[in-house]
Amino acid sequence: MIDPPFSIFLSLTVAGLATLFATCVGVALGFLFARTSFRGKDLLNAICILPFFLPPTVVGFVLLELFGKKGPIGKFLFDTFHYTPLFTWHACVIAAFFISVPLMISTSRAAFETVDRNLENVSYTLGRNRFDTFQHVTLPLAAKGVLAGCILTFARALGEFGATLMLAGNIPGQTQTMPLAIYEAAQSNQENLAIGLVLMFCTMSVCVLYSTYRLGRKW
Amino acid sequence: MNGIAAADSLEVNFSLARGSHVLNFQFACRPGMSVITGRSGSGKTSLLDCIAGLLLPTTGFIKLGDKTLYDSGKQINVPPQERRVGYVLQRPSLFPHMTIKKNIEYAFQKGTLANTIATRVNALSEEFGISNLLERRTNQISGGQAQRVALVRAIAAEPLLFLFDEPLSSLDEQSRIEMVAAIKKVNEVTGKPILYVTHSSAEAHELANYRIAGNDGQFRECKAESQSS
Numbered sequence: 001m002i003d004p005p006f007s008i009f010l011s012l013t014v015a016g017l018a019t020l021f022a023t024c025v026g027v028a029l030g031f032l033f034a035r036t037s038f039r040g041k042d043l044l045n046a047i048c049i050l051p052f053f054l055p056p057t058v059v060g061f062v063l064l065e066l067f068g069k070k071g072p073i074g075k076f077l078f079d080t081f082h083y084t085p086l087f088t089w090h091a092c093v094i095a096a097f098f099i100s101v102p103l104m105i106s107t108s109r110a111a112f113e114t115v116d117r118n119l120e121n122v123s124y125t126l127g128r129n130r131f132d133t134f135q136h137v138t139l140p141l142a143a144k145g146v147l148a149g150c151i152l153t154f155a156r157a158l159g160e161f162g163a164t165l166m167l168a169g170n171i172p173g174q175t176q177t178m179p180l181a182i183y184e185a186a187q188s189n190q191e192n193l194a195i196g197l198v199l200m201f202c203t204m205s206v207c208v209l210y211s212t213y214r215l216g217r218k219w
Numbered sequence: 220m221n222g223i224a225a226a227d228s229l230e231v232n233f234s235l236a237r238g239s240h241v242l243n244f245q246f247a248c249r250p251g252m253s254v255i256t257g258r259s260g261s262g263k264t265s266l267l268d269c270i271a272g273l274l275l276p277t278t279g280f281i282k283l284g285d286k287t288l289y290d291s292g293k294q295i296n297v298p299p300q301e302r303r304v305g306y307v308l309q310r311p312s313l314f315p316h317m318t319i320k321k322n323i324e325y326a327f328q329k330g331t332l333a334n335t336i337a338t339r340v341n342a343l344s345e346e347f348g349i350s351n352l353l354e355r356r357t358n359q360i361s362g363g364q365a366q367r368v369a370l371v372r373a374i375a376a377e378p379l380l381f382l383f384d385e386p387l388s389s390l391d392e393q394s395r396i397e398m399v400a401a402i403k404k405v406n407e408v409t410g411k412p413i414l415y416v417t418h419s420s421a422e423a424h425e426l427a428n429y430r431i432a433g434n435d436g437q438f439r440e441c442k443a444e445s446q447s448s
Contacts, residue, residue, distance in 0.1 A: 116312070118308060118310075118312045119312055119314060121271075121273050121299070121306075122306065122308070122312045122314075122369075123314075123325075124272070124273070124298070124299035124300045125271050125272075125273075125299055125300075125302070125304055125305065125306040125373075125376075125378075126300075126325060126326045126372070126373075126376045127300050127301075127303070127326075127328060127376055128300055128325075129298075129300050132329075136325065137314060140316045141314075141315070141316060
């Protein structure tokens, strides 16, 4: 039985958490790729971006192998904490995170690369260390790009379907996000419900994008 | 080196490989204005970057007072934030997301009392004629004003040495006159060594107490000049 309010709530929660985690990881990796040079950097970058280029079902399959009870991460979690994220809403967050984090890494990297290095150098010569310089100079100057990355990440996480289906299943009231609910409504000939959910999804997305753009402009 | 008092002097003796050729820098700076001349691309900016810690020399040493900033033999390389070197670049590099006041305040060490910062910002702004600019954004002031703000910001950090990389090159005539006056004031007020890079002989003649010339990759001290200010 499809539970639209739960699906909306779950989708927003999953997209919000995935965006939060992706922002932390994406900003750190974006900065690393933009500002450091080390052996294997391009290969690491390619691996990090890879989920964006793969079909979500492939990503879902890989995550299933990793987080399954026999997979390296899943086995560790089960043996240590007697916990498995599979077929819980946590799996929705994991799937949305891995699918959307490449967008955050790419946009953060591009944003950091546009920051004038002379300004960072001036900050150093004024006695500020790397962390201070990052906090007060680099990040504020890259903020608009990072914000754009957050929007893209949130939008991608909100619309995530394939990997979520494989990792979390489609359990109404537990792991059924809005895209999954729309899919089920369409499959079970509940056309009016499907249309309602689609309209709600579009309205929600427009509201989020509009308010973020407004916020960005004020910033 | 050359009998210079160690406390306020800069001693430089290093080489820097650039592609197929090697630049050699060997001179000392006393308090006052040491002007470095040389053709474009001769390595003047690289020299300043090495002293500021933004570029790594190949071999040699850099000493500021009794502190070694870089020594390839002893594997010492002090990071730029610990060198206490004020660097004014060719183009005014103000932080565009801060007001002029915030730009200057940023130069004060963390933990400095707010009252001390306010008093010092006001005093420096008054002295260098930028009091009316403090609340403006960086895109609301002229290039000459921006360069003076960069100068004040560098002074606010209380460096032991000033580096100027062709600070007049992007300015109009009136701004040049004002900036030259401001630079001379830095020389008088701080009493610290100043390394000033230019390719203009007229500028060198007007400002130099000492001259360092770069020819064929060799930077050496020239004969002393009389103080022009």
